[in-house]
Amino acid sequence: MPARPGDPVDLVLAPRDGLALARRDLTADCSRCVGLCCVLPAFAASADFAFDKPADTPCRHLQTDARCGVHDQLRDRGMPGCVVFDCFGAGQRVTQVTFGGAARTTDPASTAAVSAVFPVMRQLTELLWHLTEAEALLPAGPLRGEATAARDHTERLTHCTPAELSALDAAQLRREVGDLLGRVSEVVRSVVPDRARDRRSADLMGASLRGADLHGASLRGAQLIGADLRGADLRRADLLGADLRAADLGGADLTGALFLTGPQLTAARGDGATRLPASLARPAHWPTGTPAPTGRARPARRPRRR
């Protein structure tokens, strides 16, 4: 990832290249799960799902080997909601760790037992995803020590018993980790010269942000559904919890964007010119090429403060 003018190269960028490796246990491994995400959640017929499914009931497409029978055709089958779901490795942890390889969804009692645990584990693994990034972003110091301690604590929680996990106040933990990530974000973005103004939790649904300078801005929790972000400068932008469904990221630069996840990218649209953080893979359904120019001039970025 070459440095560009305005990049805060004095922060520890190099470990972010190894972030994907550090997150290897936070990637779904369906071969070690019993199809929990295809049994436990309910979904309703909508643009995301082709039919209704009650909670704790196997999806009609789930095979006896706990694999999806339409995995390669999910969008064509009207199931894009499945494509954007990621358990961050919670499924295999519940199956293999919490229940020691004995997790089952074959009878109501067994299903109820895993159903009480899976949503909690899903929250823990997502927090681990972000805390691992926070550690990679920071130089050695007290704040990095806090991030490490929070990650270690959260990791230990994933080894709790089913009863302990069911009783865990995951919402409180999310608040505490969210506060820590906010402080990490401030530190990391503070070195961006003349950073764009924050739009935290802003309602930007369908907004025209083509070519916008959002370098170093906080877009945490922002509603960006269907927003036009083509060519936008999102370097070092904090995208924690931002809703990017159907947002157009064609040609946008998300190099070094903070707290971005695979599901957020998968829910958005991009193209071959979209630049991503080094640790995240390009969604398979994005086109690899770039659209032909429309003739509209791309707005100039603000001049950098010297």
Ligand code: SF4
């Ligand atoms: S369509 Fe496939 S991925 Fe989606 S819930 Fe059903 S079995 Fe799971």
